[in-house]
Amino acid sequence: MAYSELAGSTYGKDNVKFLKVKKDKQNPKKQDVMEATVMVLLKGDFDVSYTKADNAPIVPTDTVKNTILLFAKQYDTWPTEKFAAKLALHFTSKYDHVSGVTIKIYEDRWVKYDVDGKPSLHSFVHQGPEKKVTFLDYDKKHGPSKYFLSSTIKDLTVLKSTNSMFYGYNKCEYTTLKPVTDRILSTDIFACWEWNCSKLGCLISISEGKKDEIFNSVYTKARDITLDIFAKENSPSVQATMFNMATEILKVAPAVNYVTYELPNKHYFLFDFKWFKGLENDNELFYPSPHPNGLIKCKVGRNSSKL
Numbered sequence: 001m002a003y004s005e006l007a008g009s010t011y012g013k014d015n016v017k018f019l020k021v022k023k024d025k026q027n028p029k030k031q032d033v034m035e036a037t038v039m040v041l042l043k044g045d046f047d048v049s050y051t052k053a054d055n056a057p058i059v060p061t062d063t064v065k066n067t068i069l070l071f072a073k074q075y076d077t078w079p080t081e082k083f084a085a086k087l088a089l090h091f092t093s094k095y096d097h098v099s100g101v102t103i104k105i106y107e108d109r110w111v112k113y114d115v116d117g118k119p120s121l122h123s124f125v126h127q128g129p130e131k132k133v134t135f136l137d138y139d140k141k142h143g144p145s146k147y148f149l150s151s152t153i154k155d156l157t158v159l160k161s162t163n164s165m166f167y168g169y170n171k172c173e174y175t176t177l178k179p180v181t182d183r184i185l186s187t188d189i190f191a192c193w194e195w196n197c198s199k200l201g202c203l204i205s206i207s208e209g210k211k212d213e214i215f216n217s218v219y220t221k222a223r224d225i226t227l228d229i230f231a232k233e234n235s236p237s238v239q240a241t242m243f244n245m246a247t248e249i250l251k252v253a254p255a256v257n258y259v260t261y262e263l264p265n266k267h268y269f270l271f272d273f274k275w276f277k278g279l280e281n282d283n284e285l286f287y288p289s290p291h292p293n294g295l296i297k298c299k300v301g302r303n304s305s306k307l
């Protein structure tokens with residue numbers, strides 16, 4: 001009797017990168033670009049490749065990579081949710097023994113800049129570490145109407161120099177933190193919205209581009225809401241602010257089930273200059289403290305008693 005058994009497996013290609021150029025039909029010099037990093041992992045009947053050294057069922061990861069790049073060349077990749085659906089349907093229909101896929105696409109932000117007061121036709125500024133991330137998990141036994149799909153804004157770094165407070169918290173003999181009504185607030189935004197597949201529709205219609213508008217508009221709204229509330233609110237805490245952001249996204253996106261925020265609280269500490277002739281520091285000079293950082297997460301859904 002064998003000593004061990006395979007309890008789970010998945011494999012594929014990660015970090016498949018491409019830059020896609022989309023040319024306007026009327027004016028080919030008017031272009032858009034997408035720089036993306038794709039992961040496709042296959043699930044299915046690959047057990048013998050692990051347990052019997054039998055490679056027969058293996059679709060090589062090199063083939064997975066070739067497919068991603070060929071599809072990026074031949075089909076529209078905007079928005080990445082549609083491209084993920086296209087890839088998922090391909091891998092699960094081409095190979096009988098592929099039962100499902102997990103796909104992640106990271107999209108860089110290349111944004112056109114103004115030249116002579118107008119957006120350039122084909123020149124872009126890279127927006128730093130910020131990415132849009134699409135995640136799709138699909139098992140074909142559930143059919144194309146059931147899948148897990150989420151979209152995320154990741155590593156959008158923001159800071160506000162006032163209009164943030166933190167007081168009224170629990171105090172015990174281990175507490176040294178002083179309450180503040182004015183502090184720096186800075187974070188790397190991770191905001192993720194999970195789609196409700198019964199409201200959004202099946203993967204086939206997504207792959208055909210029928211939902212492009214909703215993906216684009218919710219992404220723009222979620223980003224705007226996040227930045228707007230961050231700027232406008234006199235924040236009582238990271239917790240309260242992120243809950244407000246998530247609630248506003250749920251209000252404008254009926255096809256979204258849950259919104260998750262994960263926010264590091266990147267601390268900036270006030271220098272004490274009292275040692276120099278009693279000099280006051282009225283929130284003017286801080287030092288960034290790289291670690292430790294607070295880390296605050298929440299997942300927000302609709303109140304079912306109010307539906």
Ligand SMILES: O=c1[nH]c(=O)c2[nH]c(=O)[nH]c2[nH]1
Binds near residue numbers: 166177238
């Ligand atoms: O917004 C905050 N939430 C906390 O939970 C916390 N804890 C802390 O020390 N500072 C802060 N700030």
